[in-house]
Structure formats: structure tokens, C-alpha cells
Amino acid sequence: MLDPEGDTHLYLQISEILRSRIGQAAVGDQVPSEADLQHEFGVARTTARRAIRVLRDENLVHTVHGQGTFVGAGPDGPIRPRKTPMYRQIADELARQISAGTYRPRRPIPSETTLSQRYDVARETVRRAMATMRAEGWLYTVPQRGTYVAPEERWPTAPEDRQAPAERVRTPG
Incomplete structure (x- = not known):
């Protein structure tokens, strides 16, 4: 499934796989957690986190702290950048x-x-x-x-x- 020897970073490969899964999911469906992605793809947690961040930056998913990551831009529309780092x-x-x-x-x-x-x-x-x-x-x-x-x-x-x-x-x- 993943090509660790290829010229594309693993997190980008995972985000592409997730993107195709999201295309078949309904808004509000939960996306696998970082730990789930880590286990499924055999990658480090930071790699899983980066893959989800790519999708979040594209407004394909949103994360609710303590609950998980979900398909869609979030209940309030696209997520705006934090004002305070x-x-x-x-x-x-x-x-x-x-x-x-x-x-x-x-x-x-x-x-x-x-x-x-x-x-x-x-x-x-x-x-x-x-x-x-x-x-x-x-x-x-x-x-x-x-x-x-x-x-x-x-x-x-x-x-x-x-x-x-x-x-x-x-x-x-």
C-alpha cells in the first residue's frame, strides 16, 4: 500500500489514501485516530499527525479536541487559524x-x-x-x-x- 522507497513522503501517501476514503464517507463520519493510522500503516505518530494535518489544512476534516477527527470543515465552516499560537x-x-x-x-x-x-x-x-x-x-x-x-x-x-x-x-x- 505505502511505498517507503518512493519519492513521495509517507505522510503525503497516507493523506492521499485517507482522501480517497473521505470521498466515500459522509460529513461528520469519524476519521481514524493518529494511533489507528500508526498501527494500520506502521508509521510514527508524527507521520500520522502530518497526514491528518494535510487534510485539515485542505478543510476536508476537522478535529474536536478530546473527541477525534471528523469528515467535513467543521460545524462553523472552514477552520480559521488560531489568533494566539x-x-x-x-x-x-x-x-x-x-x-x-x-x-x-x-x-x-x-x-x-x-x-x-x-x-x-x-x-x-x-x-x-x-x-x-x-x-x-x-x-x-x-x-x-x-x-x-x-x-x-x-x-x-x-x-x-x-x-x-x-x-x-x-x-x-
């Missing part, structure tokens, strides 16, 4: 959890693997969120140990403070 959403949610006391100063935050599974994103997205939070003063990393919540006095105090420390502009006051 996912890494920023993750950083904002972790900052809220830190502020609320879920994660305490000088204590570790969950690992990249745990966060990527929790938010169903690539580890690179989590890394970018954590790098953003380090630049803002929420986190610090100890090599070979992990990433920790910074002491409270280093946390940003207002939304306008949410930028890299070198970029912060303080007005005399």
Missing part, C-alpha cells in the same frame, strides 16, 4: 497555574513529554512555551535536573511585562 496558549495556562499556586516556586514543572501529551502537541511546541516563560521570568532550568518555577519576585507583574527581560521598558515612577 499554541505555544503562547500553553505558556499562558502554565503562568496562570503558577500564579494560582498549582506549581510552587523552586519546584519542578512537568516534563516536556508530560506537557506535550497533556496538550497534544509536539515537544518543540512545549520547548518554545518553556523558553518564552524562561525569558519572561516564570521559569529557570538547571542542567541535568529539570525546569523549575522561578522565585515569585522574578515573575512578571502585568501583561505588559510579558516580554523578554532585555526588552522590558520601565518608566520612572
Whole structure:
């Protein structure tokens, strides 16, 4: 079915197979999950994810978080791009959890693997969120140990403070 030696990426081959299946399906029918595609085609999860992303970008399918991927452009029509990037959403949610006391100063935050599974994103997205939070003063990393919540006095105090420390502009006051 797949041609691993061919000149076409596996994820594109899988998306083509899925496209032909979608042509025979009704709007609202569920598309196989990433895990199902992984098992069926013997590929990595990222390959399955990329195949589904191709179809989503073409508005042939839509994904409902926690429920699955379905045939059609979604109940509200074509899916519009996110206004806030996912890494920023993750950083904002972790900052809220830190502020609320879920994660305490000088204590570790969950690992990249745990966060990527929790938010169903690539580890690179989590890394970018954590790098953003380090630049803002929420986190610090100890090599070979992990990433920790910074002491409270280093946390940003207002939304306008949410930028890299070198970029912060303080007005005399």
C-alpha cells in the first residue's frame, strides 16, 4: 500500500489514501485516530499527525479536541487559524497555574513529554512555551535536573511585562 522507497513522503501517501476514503464517507463520519493510522500503516505518530494535518489544512476534516477527527470543515465552516499560537496558549495556562499556586516556586514543572501529551502537541511546541516563560521570568532550568518555577519576585507583574527581560521598558515612577 505505502511505498517507503518512493519519492513521495509517507505522510503525503497516507493523506492521499485517507482522501480517497473521505470521498466515500459522509460529513461528520469519524476519521481514524493518529494511533489507528500508526498501527494500520506502521508509521510514527508524527507521520500520522502530518497526514491528518494535510487534510485539515485542505478543510476536508476537522478535529474536536478530546473527541477525534471528523469528515467535513467543521460545524462553523472552514477552520480559521488560531489568533494566539499554541505555544503562547500553553505558556499562558502554565503562568496562570503558577500564579494560582498549582506549581510552587523552586519546584519542578512537568516534563516536556508530560506537557506535550497533556496538550497534544509536539515537544518543540512545549520547548518554545518553556523558553518564552524562561525569558519572561516564570521559569529557570538547571542542567541535568529539570525546569523549575522561578522565585515569585522574578515573575512578571502585568501583561505588559510579558516580554523578554532585555526588552522590558520601565518608566520612572
